[in-house]
Amino acid sequence: MKRVLITGAAGFLGSHLCDKFITEGYHVIAMDNLITGDLKNIEHLFHLEHFEFYHHDVTKFVHVPENLDYILHFASPASPIDYLKIPIQTLKxxxxxxxxxxxxxxxxxARILIASTSEVYGDPLVHPQSEDYYGNVNTIGPRGVYxxxxxxxxxITMAxxxxxxLDTRIVRIFNTYGPRMRLNDGRVIPAFIGQALRGEDLTVFGDGAQTRSFCYVTDQIEGIYKLLLSDxxxxxxxGNPYEITIKDFAEEIIKLTGTxxxxxxxxxxxxxxxQRQPDISxxxxxxxxxxxxxxxEGMKLTYEYFKNLSQEELSKKEHKDFSKHIRK
Structure with missing residues (x-):
């Protein structure tokens, strides 16, 4: 049985990756310091023989006993609210x-796959963005930390x-959505759905003419898995190349939620x-x-997930005692 280490495993994408590798028959070693991750995202895996969880900060020395076949590095704050609140940890x-x-x-x-992001393109001057575009990034602006x-x-991965x-892979992830996102993390979809569920008006920044392209989580995970196993x-x-303006997307949310x-x-x-649109050629x-x-299709599934959360979870997630499942 092949062994895979997934960092950021209690986060949105990390938890779905844990599911994928368990389904594919791997022994999964999950690691997270829980600054932005939530153990609720992986609690359904704790009883499995071939799943183990380490509560650890990867900016400190990382030791994993026995062999590893693959490492997927997904540990990082990924929402503006998080990386603006903890900029030093984001850089570290x-x-x-x-x-x-x-x-x-x-x-x-071991082969290692690094989770990069469309943010490496910054505020792009090329549209759509292909991998050979070097980006337009303000290194000293507030978003520069991410x-x-x-x-x-x-x-450093290419070095x-x-x-x-070293056998390396790099995935540039464009806007992804689906179950297990945090409602109030500052990203477009959970922000809009959270406001709709609370009966609040939807907040659009700027005039709403900026565009985004949204990829459903199962598609994203399948792409990452295929890249890991490629040469x-x-x-x-x-990512998903079908873009939409933020204003039009807000109107879609209002229609979807019936508010x-x-x-x-x-x-x-x-x-x-x-503008944000991947060239996926x-x-x-x-x-x-x-x-x-x-x-x-994806938005219906995502909305149903959030709608089914209890009111307590909508405001603040309850924390169970997972201590017996955690390794230090």
Whole structure:
């Protein structure tokens, strides 16, 4: 049985990756420091023989006993609210954390996949964004802590590949949504759905003409899995190329939820990208991958998930005692 380490495992994408690898017959070692992750996302796996969880911060030395076949590094704050609140930790997990995990991959002779992001393109001057575009990033702006952490992450990963011959993969993740997102994390979809469920008007920043492209989580996970098992070592965009303006998307949410909220407008945050659309030609070519879940289908599933949360969970998630399942 192959063994895989997944960091950021209690987060949105990390928890879905745990599900995927368990389903595919792997022994999964999950790791998270729980700054932004939630053990509720993986509690359904605790009883399994081939799942174990380590409560650990990857910016500190990472030790995993026995062999490893794969490492997937998904530990990082990913929402503006989080990385603006904890900017130093965001930079450290992208730099020190990545360095530690690359070292672990070298020690274990394991293949490592690094989770990068469309934010490496910044506020792009090229549309749609392909992997050969170098980006337009403000290194000293408030969003720079996340953007530059990810850009450094890509650089050190390629350095380990070229200098040490490490077997590496890099995925550039575009906006992804689905169950287990946090309602109030500042990202577009949970923010809009949370406001609709609470009966609040929907907040759009700027004039709403900026675009985003939303990929349902099952499509994203399948793309990541295929990339890990491929022979391609440079960055690959994984996302849904069908873009929509934020204003039009807010109107879709109001229609989906059956509410009568209005759209209100607030000033656009500094360096907020005006366009975000992946060119997925490379993923189609080398992975035979493209998204299959339409936004209409995915949003219905996502809305049902949030609607079924209890009112207590909508305001603040209750925490169970998971201590017997946690390794230090």
């Amino acid at each position: 997990v992208g730099s020190l954390g990545t360095h530690n995990l690359l070292g672990l991959a070298k020690e274990k002779n 953007d530059e952490a990810k850009r450094f992450q890509e650089s 380990y590949h070229r200098f040490h011959g 391609y070592r440079e960055p690959v965009n994984i 009568d909220q209005k759209i209100i407008y607030q000033p656009l945050p500094q360096d907020d990208p005006m 490379l993923a189609k070519k080398i992975l035979s991958w493209e998204p299959t879940v339409t936004r209409e």
